[in-house]
Amino acid sequence: MDWLGLSANQLTGTLPSELGQLGFVQALYFGANRLHGTLPTEMAHMRSLAELKVLDNEQLCGPLPDIRYKHALDISGTGLLGACDGPALGDCAGSLGSACAHEARDEL
Numbered sequence: 001m002d003w004l005g006l007s008a009n010q011l012t013g014t015l016p017s018e019l020g021q022l023g024f025v026q027a028l029y030f031g032a033n034r035l036h037g038t039l040p041t042e043m044a045h046m047r048s049l050a051e052l053k054v055l056d057n058e059q060l061c062g063p064l065p066d067i068r069y070k071h072a073l074d075i076s077g078t079g080l081l082g083a084c085d086g087p088a089l090g091d092c093a094g095s096l097g098s099a100c101a102h103e104a105r106d107e108l
Contacts, residue, residue, distance in 0.1 A: 003027035007053070011035060020045040027051040031074070038062035039080065054078060 004025055011033035019028070020042025026049060036059030043049070043065040050070040054060055061079030 001025060003029070003051075005029040007031040007033070009033060014038075015040055017042045019043055022046060024048050027053075029053045030057065031055040033057055035060050039065050041065050043067055054080070 001022075002025065004022070004027070007029045008031070011030070013035065014037035015030065015035060017040040019040055023046055025046060028049065028051070031053050032055070035054070035057040038061060039054070044067055046067060049067055051072045052067070052069060053072070053074040055074045056077040058077060058079070060075075061081075063081050064073075064075070
């Protein structure tokens with residue numbers, strides 16, 4: 001399996017840390033779901049990952065795992081913090097949403 005596409009499937013909850021065991025996957029698509037929390041730090045083990053699209057998951061927040069996206073990163077419509085680290089900067093999209101601030105307020 002080169003890619004995993006689960007966009008627009010009404011997924012809820014957090015992404016599992018076991019994603020980090022998919023070291024051979026080159027592309028992950030989780031856009032337009034209802035995911036929340038942070039991206040698992042174990043995703044840093046995904047050395048083949050060239051494309052990550054988690055757009056339009058408003059409750060995703062926090063830092064991006066230490067991954068070098070070789071092709072494209074789309075975190076628009078999320079509260080994820082980070083920048084694209086690859087040659088195809090034109091393929092990158094991101095936003096600093098308010099999901100993290102909202103989540104932090106709820107914990108107080």
